[in-house]
Amino acid sequence: MRTIPTKLFDYGQEEIDYLKSVDETLGAAMSRLGKVERVIIPDLFTALVYAIVGQLISVKAVHTIWGRLQERFEDISPHHLAMQSADEIQSCGMTMKKAVCIQQIAHAIDGGAFDLETLHQLPDSEVIRKLTTLNGIGKWTAEMLLINAMERPDVVSWGDIAIRRGMMKLYGLQTLTREQFDQYRIAYSPHGSVASIYLWALSFE
Incomplete structure (x- = not known):
């Protein structure tokens, strides 16, 4: 793995x-x-997938599902996850809604429709605004990315x-x-x- x-x-x-x-x-x-x-995950896509997995579930459940995701797919990258079906992603233990969301976001990033790396140049409020245009990403998920990947201070x-x-x-x-x-x-x-x-x-x- x-x-x-x-x-x-x-x-x-x-x-x-x-x-x-x-x-x-x-x-x-x-x-x-x-x-x-x-502990944070500097890679924005990986951290975003982790934050989506963590929506509305316990820390213990997050670790379990995250472990299965890594075991099954190894490469948590936009290109690799864009090639998987939502069913395959969902089989790691998350809801179908989250699996569809991850697959769609992977597609958008892999196809160039959304550029995660440009977020580094933006203030917090603009990072939140941009991320929440993605399906399944609300303010909490965006704020988790700000702390747990981008190390924003406030x-x-x-x-x-x-x-x-x-x-x-x-x-x-x-x-x-x-x-x-x-x-x-x-x-x-x-x-x-x-x-x-x-x-x-x-x-x-």
Whole structure:
């Protein structure tokens, strides 16, 4: 099975010190947890397929399906997946809707109708706008690509249940309104992605 290249989200003391200075509660949690590493997939197409697989399912289920995908197809590239049928992709354990979505996106990229690499030159809002023109890609999936492939520094996703759960645990909240969420998100800026990495860790404790 071909190994998919990964790396760790790149951040250091500067981001940690900043977040500790703007939010004492988060800072205390960061000190307790130590440096939390986030594995990312730099290849945009591979990361996009991974994000689609991860829509609305548990982390454990994602790992299972992702393992099957790699075993079955080895090469997770637009050209290779464009040649597969949706049935073959679906047989790895995902819904048919996701399989069709992956196959269509692979076709669009392989045929030149969509250029993923140009996203690197665009601001976050434009990356989200472009990605959400693709079938099956909503804002959450686009935001996951921004963090988990592009290493954009300031992404805190309202659509991510685990991030919201981490925030509620951190601040001892029974509910979380969009207004409260936005207040925290703005406070974390410009290092929201590192805050997200810690919120994920807190949500799974």
